[in-house]
Amino acid sequence: MVELKIEKLIYGGDGLARMHDAKLGRSKAVFLPFVAPGETVEAIIREQKPGFARAQAEKVLQPSEFRQTPPCPYFFKCGGCQYQHLQYAEQVKAKAQILEETLSRTAKLKLEQPIQTHAAEPLGYRNRTRMRVSHVPQFAIGYYRFGSHSLLPVEQCPISSPLINRVLQGLWAAGREERIAREVREVQFFANHDDSRLLLELYIDHHAEPDALQPMIETLRGKMPEIAGVAVFRGAPADDSEDQRAPLTRAKASPGVFFGERSLRYKTKRHEYQVSAGAFFQTNRFLLDEMAETVTRGHSGKLALDLYSGGGFFSLPLADQFEKVIAVEASGHSQADLKTNALRNVKAVRSGTEEFLRGEGRQLRPDLVVVDPPRAGLGEKTSHLIGRMSVGRVTYVSCDPATLSRDMKVLVESGFRVEEVHLFDLFPQTYHLESVLHLVR
Numbered sequence: 001m002v003e004l005k006i007e008k009l010i011y012g013g014d015g016l017a018r019m020h021d022a023k024l025g026r027s028k029a030v031f032l033p034f035v036a037p038g039e040t041v042e043a044i045i046r047e048q049k050p051g052f053a054r055a056q057a058e059k060v061l062q063p064s065e066f067r068q069t070p071p072c073p074y075f076f077k078c079g080g081c082q083y084q085h086l087q088y089a090e091q092v093k094a095k096a097q098i099l100e101e102t103l104s105r106t107a108k109l110k111l112e113q114p115i116q117t118h119a120a121e122p123l124g125y126r127n128r129t130r131m132r133v134s135h136v137p138q139f140a141i142g143y144y145r146f147g148s149h150s151l152l153p154v155e156q157c158p159i160s161s162p163l164i165n166r167v168l169q170g171l172w173a174a175g176r177e178e179r180i181a182r183e184v185r186e187v188q189f190f191a192n193h194d195d196s197r198l199l200l201e202l203y204i205d206h207h208a209e210p211d212a213l214q215p216m217i218e219t220l221r222g223k224m225p226e227i228a229g230v231a232v233f234r235g236a237p238a239d240d241s242e243d244q245r246a247p248l249t250r251a252k253a254s255p256g257v258f259f260g261e262r263s264l265r266y267k268t269k270r271h272e273y274q275v276s277a278g279a280f281f282q283t284n285r286f287l288l289d290e291m292a293e294t295v296t297r298g299h300s301g302k303l304a305l306d307l308y309s310g311g312g313f314f315s316l317p318l319a320d321q322f323e324k325v326i327a328v329e330a331s332g333h334s335q336a337d338l339k340t341n342a343l344r345n346v347k348a349v350r351s352g353t354e355e356f357l358r359g360e361g362r363q364l365r366p367d368l369v370v371v372d373p374p375r376a377g378l379g380e381k382t383s384h385l386i387g388r389m390s391v392g393r394v395t396y397v398s399c400d401p402a403t404l405s406r407d408m409k410v411l412v413e414s415g416f417r418v419e420e421v422h423l424f425d426l427f428p429q430t431y432h433l434e435s436v437l438h439l440v441r
């Protein structure tokens with residue numbers, strides 16, 4: 001056992017402490033989950049590496065005044081959330097600090113303005129979640145266990161919407177009666193804006209036949225009429241082992257077999273979107289309007305580019321303010337929604353961003369470029385291509401501060417300055433953080 005003082009939280013959910021390493025002759029970092037800044041804990045060292053160690057707190061000797069009883073009964077065991085032991089305001093504060101430090105360390109950015117934070121309901125916010133299914137020794141549905149790829153059965157998820165929780169209970173009831181087909185390995189729930197309608201995506205073994213699931217799906221829809229449609233995608237792991245991670249890209253590439261509706265209508269204050277099964281859509285039902293507003297407010301002109309546009313979540317508000325919007329998206333599912341959602345002055349382009357910027361986009365002189373890449377960020381090539389564009393304003397929407405900061409280094413070297421930084425807490429109770437940076441030059 002060692003006694004550790006927690007300095008701060010770091011990206012990924014762990015706390016950071018330091019301990020003396022006799023071999024190194026100096027102190028080294030120790031990472032441990034479920035702690036709070038300022039606390040003193042007694043911990044077991046679980047893993048020693050040359051430069052750091054991983055530990056687990058066994059006893060909190062001096063608790064933080066911001067500790068709370070976790071609202072979810074599965075917290076500490078479930079891999080989904082990392083921060084439920086911390087009062088909500090402290091979670092947001094910790095995320096702002098992590099964002100500021102990452103930008104400063106990697107991109108050498110010293111912010112001129114404080115980070116503006118946007119937070120809403122800390123529970124019941126998720127309109128989309130994905131769970132694993134096991135049929136051995138009996139039916140179970142849930143998330144991965146903390147730090148593992150084995151299944152933790154979960155009968156409720158307090159961060160998910162009420163409708164998702166009701167349908168989850170319906171699946172448990174059907175599963176207990178052995179009425180969930182054994183081919184089903186993963187389930188994604190997606191609920192609409194007022195939590196009244198829901199799409200289910202079922203991921204099945206790649207050798208299974210989607211049509212064979214029809215009787216089960218009809219029974220589920222009969223019992224739960226809020227299920228507007230069910231899409232079945234092939235591609236989850238083929239064997240029966242519980243701890244195998246599904247190859248999501250393969251599942252996403254499957255065209256899908258549909259029962260009932262293929263998409264939901266999702267309304268925001270200003271627009272309405274078609275969101276199809278398999279397509280990306282933002283996950284926090286309470287912060288969508290504020291986020292669209294923050295990304296697009298105050299900008300206008302002849303041309304805006306919306307890169308990584310998904311189904312056009314930002315393209316539509318941009319189209320109200322710009323004469324023309326070009327929305328670039330690589331995925332077929334999202335592209336189909338984008339084409340349906342697009343207003344008259346939105347041109348939908350199906351392409352990877354880099355290919356677009358090297359080809360059709362090369363000669364363009366937009367007034368604004370909005371980028372909202374997946375976790376991998378823009379990458380070096382795309383960051384350089386944007387840096388070389390003739391554009392005065394870029395808005396970077398990011399879900400990963402590490403890749404954001406790496407890309408920001410390139411953008412700052414290309415002459416951009418950070419005008420505003422916003423932190424959107426789209427994922428309360430977890431370490432995930434979304435940010436919006438307005439850049440000018």
Ligand SMILES: C[S@@+](CC[C@H](N)C(=O)[O-])C[C@H]1O[C@@H](n2cnc3c(N)ncnc32)[C@H](O)[C@@H]1O
Nearest residue numbers: 280308309310313329330331352353372373374
């Ligand atoms: C974080 S989502 C953002 C979507 C959209 N801006 C929104 O708010 O709904 C990222 C999107 O980028 C798309 N994507 C991933 N890699 C891409 C690439 N290389 N080029 C273009 N789009 C890509 C994904 O399919 C996904 O729709």
